[in-house]
Amino acid sequence: MPEAKETVLEIDLGALAHNYRYLRSKIDKEVKFLSVVKAFAYGNDSVIIARKLEELGTDYFAVAYVEEGVHLRKNGITKPILVLHPQFTHFEEIIENCLEPNIYSEKILRSFIQTAERLKQKDYPVHIKFNTGLNRLGFDDHEVQLVRKLTAETSTIKIASVFSHLAASEDWKERDFTVGQIDLFRKMTWELIKDMDREPLLHICNTSGVINYPKAAFSMVRSGIGLYGFGNDKTVDPYLRPVSTLKTIISQIRKLDKGDTVGYNRSFKVEKPTRIATLPVGHADGINRIYGNGRAGVYINGSYAPIAGNVCMDIIMVDVTGIDCHEGDEVIVFGGPHHPVKFAEAGGTISYELITGIQRRVTRKVIPE
Ligand SMILES: *Cc1c(COP(=O)(O)O)cnc(C)c1O
Numbered sequence: 354m355p356e357a358k359e360t361v362l363e364i365d366l367g368a369l370a371h372n373y374r375y376l377r378s379k380i381d382k383e384v385k386f387l388s389v390v391k392a393f394a395y396g397n398d399s400v401i402i403a404r405k406l407e408e409l410g411t412d413y414f415a416v417a418y419v420e421e422g423v424h425l426r427k428n429g430i431t432k433p434i435l436v437l438h439p440q441f442t443h444f445e446e447i448i449e450n451c452l453e454p455n456i457y458s459e460k461i462l463r464s465f466i467q468t469a470e471r472l473k474q475k476d477y478p479v480h481i482k483f484n485t486g487l488n489r490l491g492f493d494d495h496e497v498q499l500v501r502k503l504t505a506e507t508s509t510i511k512i513a514s515v516f517s518h519l520a521a522s523e524d525w526k527e528r529d530f531t532v533g534q535i536d537l538f539r540k541m542t543w544e545l546i547k548d549m550d551r552e553p554l555l556h557i558c559n560t561s562g563v564i565n566y567p568k569a570a571f572s573m574v575r576s577g578i579g580l581y582g583f584g585n586d587k588t589v590d591p592y593l594r595p596v597s598t599l600k601t602i603i604s605q606i607r608k609l610d611k612g613d614t615v616g617y618n619r620s621f622k623v624e625k626p627t628r629i630a631t632l633p634v635g636h637a638d639g640i641n642r643i644y645g646n647g648r649a650g651v652y653i654n655g656s657y658a659p660i661a662g663n664v665c666m667d668i669i670m671v672d673v674t675g676i677d678c679h680e681g682d683e684v685i686v687f688g689g690p691h692h693p694v695k696f697a698e699a700g701g702t703i704s705y706e707l708i709t710g711i712q713r714r715v716t717r718k719v720i721p722e
Contacts, residue, residue, distance in 0.1 A: 357602035357683035360634045362715050364397050366405050367722040368582055368594035373409045375592055376579050379563050380570045385554060387413035389577030391421060391437065396639075396709040397581065397597055398717045400428040405722075406580070407432055415575060419443040422452040433513075435480050438490065444468035448477065453513060457482040457490040462503055469509035478513035483541045485534040485557075487520040494537065497544045514554035514573065515542050523561035523585035535569045561585045583694065583704040590694065597708055598688025599715070603653070603680050605631045606673065615670050616662030620646055628673045630658065632684055635667040639710035640686065641700065645669070649699035652685040653678045 377386060388411040389395075394402035403414060403425055415435040416422045422434045423446065439447060439454045441464040447454050448468065456462045456479045469477045481500060484491030492500055504512055517538045521527035538557050546552060555571035560579035562569060564586070578585065582595035607629055615621035615629055632651070636642050642664045650659035651671055656678075658671040671684075687696040687707070697707040 355683035357600060357681070360599070360601040360632075360638065360715050361718045362397070362711055363598040363600060363688070363718050363720055364401060365594070365596050365598070365720045366401075367720065368596045369402065369405055369580060370409055370722050372580050372582055372593050372596070373406065373411070376560070376563055376574075376576050379567050380574055383572075384570045385412035385573040387411070387415055387435065387556065387573055387575040388580060389415045389559075389575055390425070391415065391417035391577070392709045393421075393713070395577060395581045395705070396711045398719075399425060400430070401717070401719055402580075402596075403430045404428075413573065419446055419450075419452065422447075423450050426450045426452070433478070435514075441465070441468075445472065448472050448474060453478045453480060455480050455482050455490070457492065459492075459496065459499060459503075462500065466503065466507050466509055470507070474509045476511040477509060479510045480514045480516060481512055481545065481553075483515065483517040483538060485517045485537040485541070486530065487518050487534075489518070491517060492541075494541055497541050501545050512546075512549075512553045514556060515545060516554075516556045516573075516575075517541075519557060519559060519562050519566075522559060522565055525565070531566065535566065564589055578705060581704075581708060585704075590692070595688055595693050597693070597711070599634070599686040599711060600688070601632050601634045601651075601684045601686060603630045603673075603678060603682045603684060604633055604668075606678070606680055607631075614662075617665060618663055621662035621670070621672075626674070628676075629661055629670050630673045630678065630684075632669050632671060633667065634686060634715075635665045635669060637666045637712060638715050639707075639712050640664055640669060641710065643700040643702070644696075649696050651687075652691045653682060658684075 388406045390399045390403050393399050413433050417438045422436050434452050436452050437455050482491035554573045556573040558574040560576045563574045582593045584590045609623045609627045613623040645660050645664040647659045650657050656676040658673045661670045661672045687693040694704050
């Protein structure tokens with residue numbers, strides 16, 4: 354029986370390399386690849402993941418917030434980094450750290466130009482975001498001429514790319530809507546760039562875009578979830594390998610009888626002789642209370658053990674009746690053959706939320722390629 358030491362999130366760099374190569378194989382060689390490493394690389398470890406992706410040949414990175422980009426720069430990441438959601442208060446820091454802002458509104462555009470002028474920049478790379486139906490960030494159709502005018506008037510910035518984001522690329526029922534987004538993106542982009550002597554990079558596809566709409570790859574794609582092993586579709590998942598596996602250890606095992614209860618609020622009521630194992634992982638580690646009371650479970654020596662009672666902050670109890678296991682044995686919360694999507698679905702959520710929720714206090718352990 355495998356012995357464990359503590360709760361660890363294993364990060365399988367071989368799986369990351371496999372997923373990167375799989376996604377690249379879906380698009381033409383000339384198309385650039387932007388790796389999305391926001392939210393601590395979807396809960397893995399952004400520096401470890403970004404270093405490996407640089408080695409694999411990624412062309413670009415994206416983070417959500419400026420601090421995430423600064424963290425990568427401080428750790429030696431040199432490829433261009435697009436900051437997807439900057440505020441105007443961050444523009445100096447963006448320039449000081451050679452980060453590249455998403456310019457998504459008139460206020461942001463005017464204010465970035467001002468900062469770039471003040472810091473005597475020339476041709477500073479920026480990324481223009483168009484809203485084509487997600488209605489989250491970006492310029493609307495009627496603002497394209499304004500963007501054109503304001504960017505043409507200044508030499509402090511240059512448009513490194515123009516992009517948009519799909520609202521439902523994983524959902525075939527929304528195919529017409531998605532094709533409409535792609536068409537609108539093409540039209541808005543053309544209006545913006547038709548007189549430029551150099552075409553910026555153009556990109557709209559996220560992971561499911563790459564898989565379902567590879568002809569809309571334009572000159573770059575942006576992938577996050579696919580790199581970490583999820584295809585947003587049961588037919589795609591088998592081609593990808595989840596990068597992260599959450600493992601823990603059995604701290605204690607006890608035998609209980611009818612009438613006993615387990616955990617806070619006594620929500621697990623014992624009906625027959627039962628063995629309960631206590632594990633050092635809880636909602637403060639990212640295993641939310643929604644997974645408790647039998648909704649999700651873990652694997653111990655190949656057998657499924659449902660969570661018994663409420664999830665505590667640092668602990669869960671699982672029902673190991675009939676499972677051959679001992680204190681000190683390894684437990685797989687999710688990962689490997691125990692697909693994280695199944696765990697996420699048991700809690701009514703998706704892979705993105707499960708993996709980004711694994712807290713920083715859980716030790717990361719890198720498995721090299
Ligand atoms: C997070 C994000 C992505 C990555 O999407 P995946 O579905 O994880 O591939 C791409 N583009 C933007 C703008 C994002 O915010």
